[in-house]
Amino acid sequence: MSERQIQLEVLRYDPETDREPRFQTYTVPCLNEWVVLDALNYVKDNLDTTVSYRWSCHMAVCGSCGMMINGEPKLACKAFIHEYPDQIRVEPMAHFPIERDLVTVVEDFITKFASVKPYLIPKEDKPVSAGEFKQTPAELMKFKQYTLCINCMLCYAACPQYGLVPEFLGPAAISMAHRYNQDSRDGGRDQRQEVIASHEGVWECSFVGACSEVCPKHVDPAGALQQVKVASTIDWYKEHLMPWSKK
Amino acid sequence: MSRNPYVREVPKTSWFFRQPRYMRYMAREVTSFFIGAFSLLLVVGLKRLSEGPEAFQGFLDALRGPWGVLFCLAALVAAVYHSTSWFNVTPQAMPIQRGEEFVPGKMIVGAHYAVWAVVSLIVLFMGI
Amino acid sequence: MSKSNKPIVWGPFAAGGTVTAFLTPVLTLLALFAAMRFSPDMFTYASMHAFASNWLGKLIIFGVITLSLWHAAHRFRITLFDFGVRADLVVATILYMIAAIGTVSTIFSLLSI
Numbered sequence A: 001m002s003e004r005q006i007q008l009e010v011l012r013y014d015p016e017t018d019r020e021p022r023f024q025t026y027t028v029p030c031l032n033e034w035v036v037l038d039a040l041n042y043v044k045d046n047l048d049t050t051v052s053y054r055w056s057c058h059m060a061v062c063g064s065c066g067m068m069i070n071g072e073p074k075l076a077c078k079a080f081i082h083e084y085p086d087q088i089r090v091e092p093m094a095h096f097p098i099e100r101d102l103v104t105v106v107e108d109f110i111t112k113f114a115s116v117k118p119y120l121i122p123k124e125d126k127p128v129s130a131g132e133f134k135q136t137p138a139e140l141m142k143f144k145q146y147t148l149c150i151n152c153m154l155c156y157a158a159c160p161q162y163g164l165v166p167e168f169l170g171p172a173a174i175s176m177a178h179r180y181n182q183d184s185r186d187g188g189r190d191q192r193q194e195v196i197a198s199h200e201g202v203w204e205c206s207f208v209g210a211c212s213e214v215c216p217k218h219v220d221p222a223g224a225l226q227q228v229k230v231a232s233t234i235d236w237y238k239e240h241l242m243p244w245s246k247k
Numbered sequence B: 001m002s003r004n005p006y007v008r009e010v011p012k013t014s015w016f017f018r019q020p021r022y023m024r025y026m027a028r029e030v031t032s033f034f035i036g037a038f039s040l041l042l043v044v045g046l047k048r049l050s051e052g053p054e055a056f057q058g059f060l061d062a063l064r065g066p067w068g069v070l071f072c073l074a075a076l077v078a079a080v081y082h083s084t085s086w087f088n089v090t091p092q093a094m095p096i097q098r099g100e101e102f103v104p105g106k107m108i109v110g111a112h113y114a115v116w117a118v119v120s121l122i123v124l125f126m127g128i
Numbered sequence C: 001m002s003k004s005n006k007p008i009v010w011g012p013f014a015a016g017g018t019v020t021a022f023l024t025p026v027l028t029l030l031a032l033f034a035a036m037r038f039s040p041d042m043f044t045y046a047s048m049h050a051f052a053s054n055w056l057g058k059l060i061i062f063g064v065i066t067l068s069l070w071h072a073a074h075r076f077r078i079t080l081f082d083f084g085v086r087a088d089l090v091v092a093t094i095l096y097m098i099a100a101i102g103t104v105s106t107i108f109s110l111l112s113i
Helices: A036-047 A107-115 A137-141 A144-148 A154-158 A160-164 A171-181 A189-196 A210-214 A221-241 B020-050 B053-063 B066-088 B105-127 C007-035 C045-053 C055-082 C088-111
Strands: A003-012 A022-031 A066-069 A072-075 A087-091 A098-100
Touching (some): A003 A036, A022 A036, A036 A087, A066 A154, A072 A154, A107 A171, A144 A171, A171 A189, A171 A221, A189 A221, B020 C007, B020 C055, B020 C088, B053 B066, B053 C045, B066 B105, B066 C007, B105 C007, C007 C055, C045 C055, C055 C088
Parallel strands (some): A003 A087
Antiparallel strands (some): A003 A022, A066 A087
């Protein structure tokens, strides 16, 4: 097994003593098949126990270890060392406040995500005895890709409009709203539209497309947002030019 | 333990230098300046056309010359960049589902390029 | 939060984006030929006037020019914001005004041909 020396530059910030973040460099002997998260774990286990970062599954499922790796939003567990030069710089996800070291403050995302009602709102209440809500494979395909979102927030770290306008609801929240709007079992679109068709909703998006490029699960939030724009525009013209066509 | 989150400000006038994809995005957005200016040129040309042969000839004469050539060339480059960036994302904005499968994005993009080529050739031969 | 009225301008922006994507490259190419005196019988007054004289021609010209204008006005508004110009209301008013003046001018020109 081949080993390689990596200079791992980690952005450090201690909220109790530091006025601003600073880089600290660690020399890490990496195995070729390692990911950046392994290098961080090596630092934590062998060099410096004070380094803070979030991680859990080590297999791109939990969505905890999102960070900027050489300036690009990545999951540390999916960023293979062999794809990087000998100097690797890790920083906390852009556009989020830094809690400590690589740990970010994510309350803003969680509030926004909850605000779009990311759950099924059935069209009508149905007793359990009436059986399940059935769905064809074609109806499932309409929204399936959006269910793969793991809430890692890399799309927020990539989205310049979220960085410039912090009120923006952002890619993952709106694309998850779109996921439920597209679900044949759902009847909650009108409620979600109040949130996502607002000024701070989909209209802050200018289709940079960065969110979809960085998504580790190959979800296409940028596409979802454009579809929401088209649907919201059709809604608006229907409401204002054809008020008699109330659905 | 007290919380004291550190906020990193996004530089309002230089954020797009941070990633190449932001630069590509800004290039796409800047095409709107040239497309807008060219549209205004058409507005003026149409007005001169409505004012009679001399006025229209005057408009054409004003267009001729190095500045006119330079402007049209810049507008052409911007317009082509706009077209490609616009067509390339059509499968994202308007996906087409047939049964359980989505029509491959390449086919949607390809169809747009084909129509673009045909329309361009027709207009070109009408114009020349 | 309330629903935004952005669709008023986003509708023409999207429609205009599609129209300009198909047509503006070839139109700018023709304009380039005209500017380079590529051929003497390009854009003669008679041929252009004839095209703008019938209703189909008028409709095409109106659609292409006005949608291009509104597309460009809306996108340039966002472009200026992205460059750091934060007076969005002023920017929007000026740009949409230019597009509106262009639209009105196009209508008058077409009606008098």
